[in-house]
Amino acid sequence: MERHPLYEQFARECPDAPQKVRWLSFQVYLDLVLAKEWANVHARFVKSLEKIVLLARRELEEEAEIMVPMTEAESWSVSSVSILFSQLSEISLESSSDLESLVLAIMSTDSTVVYYRIYNGLVPPEEEKER
Template identity: 30%
Template structure:
């Protein structure tokens, strides 16, 4: 099996541009952040994702929307081998900006070198739970999506059976 070195993430034009724009950023840290960026963009389907850099934290982070018309969120990639102190977490909330404003919550993207990523949402202070009406609305939306998928699959099976029967 041949490998093409141009397919490596550190050769991706977006990562190269990022490193040119932020030359003080450590390349290994940027590459790990870029893998999280790719996971959010290509696997999770986030919208308007961008990698940016915090000189105060000396690390990159990602901004984006998990759905098209929701507020942008910040995702901070950290390695599974890193120890994050409560003081560092306070710094995250001070120095990670969304639309030039400090954040009230951040998602830590804890990543392994094999590109496995686990996401943890952190909040500054306590957040009140969703209202019962919102919980019901979310469940109703989820149930509707599941029903729609089931109907689509049933229709596909029906068409396949019809094609099979006609042969």
């Protein structure tokens, strides 16, 4: 991992992160940068969660999305998701609005990454458009 050409840039953004949490986040970082070709991806270590989260933009003019790398073996509950939102709302983004959603970047044992958007609270269904 340390020999990858993009690792040095990634590691500079989260120097305080323990080595054990870097591998998973770096794999998701590579998926976004190389496979999905997102325009802007930055890593940030969130000490209270013991995780490196990614602030990512598909296009430069889009608002940054918070990506939370995790393994498929991690368990989540309504309570843990609520804690996740409260901890991540402290991350400063350019928008001053509340954190409405984030993306779980779930990596399987074969390194496939599935992205799953979750919302803070209940979201009403979109109104059906008239044809």
